[in-house]
Amino acid sequence: MDSAAPKRVAREAEQSTPFRVLARAGYAANGLVHILIGAIALAVAWGDKGATDQSGALMAIADVPFGFVLLWIVAVTLWALGAWQLLEGILTRADSDDAPEVAGKWGRRLGAWGQAVIFVALGLIAAAVALGAQVDTEQAAENASRGLLSVPGGPVVLVLVGLGIGIGGVVFIVMGLRRSFRSKIDIPEHGIGRGIAGLGLVGFIAKGLALVIVGILLIVASFSSDADTAGGLDGALRALLALDLGPLLVAVVGAGFIAYGIFGLFRARFAHLSPG
Numbered sequence: 219m220d221s222a223a224p225k226r227v228a229r230e231a232e233q234s235t236p237f238r239v240l241a242r243a244g245y246a247a248n249g250l251v252h253i254l255i256g257a258i259a260l261a262v263a264w265g266d267k268g269a270t271d272q273s274g275a276l277m278a279i280a281d282v283p284f285g286f287v288l289l290w291i292v293a294v295t296l297w298a299l300g301a302w303q304l305l306e307g308i309l310t311r312a313d314s315d316d317a318p319e320v321a322g323k324w325g326r327r328l329g330a331w332g333q334a335v336i337f338v339a340l341g342l343i344a345a346a347v348a349l350g351a352q353v354d355t356e357q358a359a360e361n362a363s364r365g366l367l368s369v370p371g372g373p374v375v376l377v378l379v380g381l382g383i384g385i386g387g388v389v390f391i392v393m394g395l396r397r398s399f400r401s402k403i404d405i406p407e408h409g410i411g412r413g414i415a416g417l418g419l420v421g422f423i424a425k426g427l428a429l430v431i432v433g434i435l436l437i438v439a440s441f442s443s444d445a446d447t448a449g450g451l452d453g454a455l456r457a458l459l460a461l462d463l464g465p466l467l468v469a470v471v472g473a474g475f476i477a478y479g480i481f482g483l484f485r486a487r488f489a490h491l492s493p494g
Contacts, residue, residue, distance in 0.1 A: 231305055237298065242486045244299025244337060247292040249482025251275045251340065252425075252475050259455055259472030263465045271451040273353040276344050289348035296341035302491070303334035332386075359450040363439050376440040384433025390426030394419050404488045414488070417481040424474020428454050 254275035307330035366372035431454035
């Protein structure tokens with residue numbers, strides 16, 4: 219079998235105009251979901267009740283007229299974006315055979331494949347909600363944690379998952395502070411470009427903070443053997459809400475998610491779609 223065949227197929231696929239359009243639309247769909255999460259978080263900060271995570275945002279879409287149609291559009295475009303990230307990982311290359319370059323290539327490759335899994339999973343949740351399912355990602359996270367805690371070695375795995383999510387959060391924060399997200403998007407140098415960069419700065423930091431809290435909750439759950447402590451994004455924001463000045467902190471994170479979502483809408487227009 220020709221070892222170059224997968225890359226050749228991937229390169230031909232990424233040159234497809236319809237595929238590129240769908241992948242760009244996937245960034246917009248992801249942005250919409252984050253805007254809704256942020257809006258729900260703001261409402262919760264002001265005393266409302268709601269699931270401040272992906273399932274809550276998608277079920278909010280389901281409640282609008284013809285929401286199931288929009289959910290299917292979200293699902294299909296997110297799957298396309300996930301496929302694009304898969305191809306990006308396949309086509310990632312190093313500039314030389316030096317060990318640091320090869321390690322960097324695999325780091326970028328694994329990062330792209332990790333993003334692919336996230337987008338495909340979010341698309342599956344959107345499709346499930348479109349079909350009428352009552353999805354509770356927070357409960358699913360707690361059930362998964364409970365299952366891990368009940369098997370030998372499970373707590374160690376939960377710690378590793380928590381560390382992985384927490385490190386991912388730190389990466390988001392660093393990308394925001396260093397504005398390294400600019401390498402993923404052709405931000406205009408003048409005018410609206412400054413606003414887009416500002417949205418990215420705030421959005422990446424807010425999302426990173428939420429992921430760090432999720433990671434901490436999972437690690438705490440592994441040491442306390444209490445799966446109810448573990449959770450996803452909704453659990454992270456609920457944990458923030460319980461702190462002094464919690465409503466203010468949740469409102470800040472919610473505003474940050476809205477900023478990240480608006481950045482995603484711009485990313486749909488200006489994103490780099492050239493694997494390499």
